[in-house]
Amino acid sequence: MKHAVVAPFVHAAVSAALLAAVALLLPSCDSTPRERQEAVREGAREIDTAADKAAAVLKRAGNRAARFDSVSRQRSRQPLDDAATKAFNQELLGTSAEVEQLTAQTIEPAYTQLLRNTRDKRRTWTQRDWDYATAVFRRLNDRYRAVRLDLPARNELRIKALQAEFTALETGRDLNDLRDAVRDEPVAR
Template sequence: METSAPYFLLFRTNLLLASLVWLTACDSTPRERQEIVRQEARKLDTLADKAAVKLRAAGRRTMQYDSAARVRKSQPLGKAAEASFTKELLGTYSDFQSINPDNVAAAYTQFMRQVRAKRRTWTQRDWDYADAIYKHLNERRRAIRLDIRASDDVRIKSLQAEYLALENGRDLKDYGQAIGNKPAADR
């Protein structure tokens, strides 16, 4: 929305300029109209320059954010920290091999309960650990998928969709903060 505002202002200014020139055409000389056009053109140039400065700054911040994200993601997750996170998020289901068709929906429910409770305080690195756990949980689900009841599978898919929405919402919030937009309310 913010990037389209300068274009709207340019359009509005052009419309105002055309109206002003047309309305004053009868009461002014060509030299006066020419000066009005010059003044309005200077205003348009100033608006365009300001918009270009903002876009360049946002572009630089975007590149810095992307670079930092690539560096963070290239660093391997610590095994001890991942095990701790797994225990924290999955509780009694932290041993993935113990997850079976009868308790897989409960494991996802436990995972999402903890994600909902802790997500507001998580850093991007914490989300990396949660992602790793989520992937392991999905791998286990795929291994036993043929034995999962349909009602449990529907429940699991809704929890997966919720997790992805929360994670993407956090990514968008962090990205918006990195490029200088006001942060959206954390859901």
């Protein structure tokens, strides 16, 4: 995950090093050994400068990622508020909010309702809102495990697809937040 965020910075450093090497090779045909030696020194300085810049960018990105991870862990250690959990449960599941009462016939519509509401609201949710939504999703998954053996295979497949979509939406949000946290602001020149 971190490699995808950092890869553009590493690619830029490697590109700079290759350009410096090509610049060294082209004029070497018509130059003296002393001129080539100076060109090599200059190229090495350029490569060192590019490497130093890339290292600084990677260090800043690493520090930001660590800070993001620390804040995320601290947030996840905080217990969820029971009233807010009930409100999210009602908001996301509607008439299926009594999860313990769901049967093999009513659990698929509950998942469908959860995903419909998640798709509608996800762009405005904070990470804490996702914590509450995930708690609702987990309760629904617990009930699914209790009634799974009574489900027809086609319903089970639909539920698996809905579970995968919820996980993908949540993971996408986490990745966007991490990307935003480690993004390197352009340096004013």
